Amino acid sequence: MPRTDASRTAATRPTASLRPIAAIVGFLAFVELTSGILQGYYTPILTDIARHLGIHDADVNWLEGAQLALSALVVPAFAKLGDMIGHKRMLLVSTAITAVAALILPFTDSFALFLAAWALMGFYVVWLPLEIALIWSRSRGAGHGAATTAKAAGLLVAALEIGAISGALAGGALIDALPLQIVLLVPAIAVVVCFFVIWLGVKESPELAGGRLDTIGLVLISLALLALTGGLSFLRLNGPADLLSWGLVALGILLVVPFVRWELRHDDPLIDVRLFRSPALWPVFVTAGLFGVSVLGAQAPLSTFARTDPEVYGYGLGTTGFTASLLIGVYLIAMITGALLYPTIARLITPRLTLVGAAGLVSLGYLLTLPFHSSFSQVITNMVIAGIGSGALVAALPAAAAAAAPASQTGVATGLTNSVKTLGGAIASCVFGIALLSHAAGQTAGAQESTAGSLEGYMTVWIVCGVTAAVAAVLLVFVPKQAFTDAPVAAPAVADDVLA
Known part of the structure; x- marks a missing residue:
């Protein structure tokens, strides 16, 4: 009888230990919902912001460029500080900075101050890497760290995309009914609430690396x-x-x-560059950079292609603004589906093969757009395929990095996936902008005034997105078979390689 009781206790211990983690994931899902709102809410009101600041529409690009530059700077420092002094602590600091910046926006008509505050809002990019590191640090003691982190990552990304859809719809609806200053207050209030959710609902990582920055x-x-x-x-x-x-x-x-x-x-x-020697980690980092090309660089071209009138230019879908937003919305819903399916598929066929398949779906979706782009149904079908793969990768890459990294480097590893993804998106945004302008001179004067895009440019976008995703799929084939799993021999082997 004593032996039976002990067995029962041992069997139930992992489940009991995972209950606090489930509660933390619920609070962190609200954080990612807020992150999604920030990413989707402002898009429909950028023209109104430009009119409010008295700037040309083209100058709105400075907002994106400034936030992108600051985001790239923030992640390495905050990821390392998270490992050193606490992932929750750095979540709170980054959320406080984001909240203050968001609260400045409604109360200024100075472009310089608005630009500075907009850039500081880029601190939200560290939320997901810190959350994944926090979940991993709390779940690995239960013996199911990789599986739990993968499932949690899927839920967080689903919350992120739901927030992006909700934010875009809310921003577009509110700007038609309320003054801009009030509209700009809504995301700021959401971030303030997010701060208190983290403060009251999230517990700190149990083991901290310490040290000096x-x-x-x-x-x-x-x-x-x-x-x-x-x-x-x-x-x-x-x-x-x-x-x-x-x-x-x-x-x-x-x-x-x-x-x-x-x-x-x-x-x-700050960043242990020996992480790039790990056979499990370097393909993940490269994949993140290649994936950033499509997930961060291709959304604006998708929207402008949908709005282009085929009767004038001979290509495009000729959609209204609302129909174009539906295309983006369906793509985001496909990403939610991919993020939620990832842990289930990974459990059935291993995380490595799931990552390969996800990258393959992204490649297939964009390459299919080359021959099939003449109707709304064709493009939306292609984007659903690419979206499912993209959602799985958004969830999988930081979770895979956390599972393969040494215990003291989880924040750094998950942060690196975000940093290289951002750089991939920045490079792609530059290349795609040049590609879409490259053939504009051959258009009529009226066409050139209406759109900066060209069919050859859009073809370039789809080819680059498809080929980079295919290269990522090939690289992931070389990852060790049991990488990113809870197999007892996997994590130590990777850690030993990294620290060698």
């Missing part, structure tokens, strides 16, 4: 990322002939060299 490494990587993203932003605005833009891009790449050399010598580096 590598400030020299932070300065070096910040300068490199700032030069690279700044150069890409100027390149997109000024065109491929701008020498200053290319000089900044080259400087950003060159600054990576002293950063890597410094990190290899440092006892407690």
Whole structure:
């Protein structure tokens, strides 16, 4: 009888230990819902913001460029600080900064102040990597760390996309009924509520690495990322002939060299570059960068292609603004589906094969658009295929990085997936902008005034998205078979390789 009781206790211990994690995931899902609102809410009201600030529509690009540059700087520092002093603590700090920035927007008509506050809102990009690291740190003690983190990541990404859809719909509806200042208050209030949800509902990671922040490494990587993203932003605005833009891009790449050399010598580096030697991690990081090309760089071209009138230009779907938003909405719903399906499929055929299949779906969806883009039904079918794969990858990549990284580097690893994805999107945004303008000169004057796109440019977008996703699928084939699982031998093997 005593033996039976002990067995029963052992069998029920993992379930009991996972209950607090389930509660934390519920609170973090609200955080990602808020993140989605921030990402979707402002899109329908950008024209109104431009009129309020007295700027040209083209100057709205500075908002995206500034936030992109700051986002790239924030993630490495906050991911490392999360491992050192607490993932919840850094979640609170980043949420507080985002809330203050969002509260500034309704109360200023100065473009400079609005631009600075908009850039500071980019601190929300660290939320998902910190959340995944926090969930992993709390769940690995239950013996189901990889599986639990994968399932939680799917739920968080689903909440993110639901927030993006809800935010876009709410922003579009409210701007027609309320003054802009009141409309801008809504996401700010949501972020303030989010702060208290984290403070009251989320417990800190049980094990912290401690140590001191590598400030020299932070300065070096910040300068490199700032030069690279700044150069890409100027390149997109000024065109491929701008020498200053290319000089900044080259400087950003060159600054990576002293950063890597410094990190290899440092006892407690900001980013342990040896992570890139891991056979399980380097394909994940490369995949994140290649995936950023489509998930961050291709959405604006998709919207503008849908709005292009085929009777005038001979291509496009000629949709209204609402119908185009439906196309984006269906794509986001497909991403939700992919994120929720990922843990189930991964459990059936291993996470590695699921990642390969997800990247393959993204590739298939975009490559199918090359021959099939003449009707709304064709394009929406292609985007559903790509969306399912994209949703799975958004959920899978940070979870896979957390499962394969050493225990003291989970925040850094999940943060790196976000950083390289952002860089992939920044490069793609620049390339796609140039591609869509490259054949504009051959259009009629009236056409050139109506749209900057060209069919050859859109073809380039679809080819690049399809090929980069296919390359990612091939690279993931070389990941060790039991990577990203709860197999007892998998995690130590990866950790030993990384620390060698």
